Amino acid sequence: MMIDLSRDINLLTKFSIFSKFPLDHLEHLLNCCGAYYKSYEKNEIIYFQGDDINFLCIIISGSISIEKIDIFGNNTYMLDFYSGNFFGEQMILDTPSISPYTYKCSTKCKILCLPFHKKYSTNNCKNTCDCRLLFRENLLNQIAENNLLFINKLEVLSKKNIREKIMTFLINESEKCNSNKVQIPFSKSKFADYLGVNRSALMRVLSNMKNDGLIELNNKTFTILK
Missing domain, CATH: 2.60.120.10 (Jelly Rolls)
Structure with missing residues (x-):
């Protein structure tokens, strides 16, 4: 073309x-x-x-x-x-x-x-x-x-557990945009693939992190609280 x-x-x-x-x-x-x-x-x-x-x-x-x-x-x-x-x-x-x-x-x-x-x-x-x-x-x-x-x-990928992987990714992304709000560009399934983990395990850890007051989650938008 x-x-x-x-x-x-x-x-x-x-x-x-x-x-x-x-x-x-x-x-x-x-x-x-x-x-x-x-x-x-x-x-x-x-x-x-x-x-x-x-x-x-x-x-x-x-x-x-x-x-x-x-x-x-x-x-x-x-x-x-x-x-x-x-x-x-x-x-x-x-x-x-x-x-x-x-x-x-x-x-x-x-x-x-x-x-x-x-x-x-x-x-x-x-x-x-x-x-x-x-x-x-x-x-x-x-x-x-x-x-x-x-x-x-x-x-x-070098982090030992899923929670550390998630927080490392979110912190890296927040530094790029200079904000505690991070919007991931892909689906949860692809996010799991990026982290090298199972999707169900990812969703379970995200739920625990939300309950622990570490993050807020709205679809693809994460807010880092701590």
């Missing part, structure tokens, strides 16, 4: 990966790298773990579930990416262009695909042009933010 720059350019500049881009630079970058849209249905796979990566994916709408299969064949849910997030950066950096995870659509998704022909180089544009240098700087900043999401997940 072709990009209508006159319609979409203002939307794209709201994404962190395109922040500080003059409109003419962004238009040049998208045209040069051969950008296009792809639409996916819920549960459709964009990349399987181990697939060759042939385009950088920027999520325009919808959400992407990231999963990892271990050496024993167990499929583990890692986290979700949402509008403005990206994946597939291995094809641009100096690393093997192999997908480390399976990326599956949690909902219907619209993806901006940036193929960057010939490994971040095309015949139309040199690697040293201003738009590419700015994009690479933004990309590295966003990779650091993506890595923080995985670090937070590891911190949660």
Whole structure:
């Protein structure tokens, strides 16, 4: 699906990966790298773990579930990416262009695909042009933010019991939004998968935490009380 720059350019500049881009630079970058849209249905796979990566994916709408299969064949849910997030950066950096995870659509998704022909180089544009240098700087900043999401997940999983896992997750989220009110972006079942626990056990612990005056809970909104 072709990009209508006159319609979409203002939307794209709201994404962190395109922040500080003059409109003419962004238009040049998208045209040069051969950008296009792809639409996916819920549960459709964009990349399987181990697939060759042939385009950088920027999520325009919808959400992407990231999963990892271990050496024993167990499929583990890692986290979700949402509008403005990206994946597939291995094809641009100096690393093997192999997908480390399976990326599956949690909902219907619209993806901006940036193929960057010939490994971040095309015949139309040199690697040293201003738009590419700015994009690479933004990309590295966003990779650091993506890595923080995985670090937070590891911190949660390192806790000894479900209550500690929940509180660690909620505190991390509250620090991001600078509020004691936290809205989780997924269902209770997916929250249980994120924590690596059984859903019924999660609901039991949440009820106990509410009774103990640690949290208030209204659907997907948590309020940390202590």
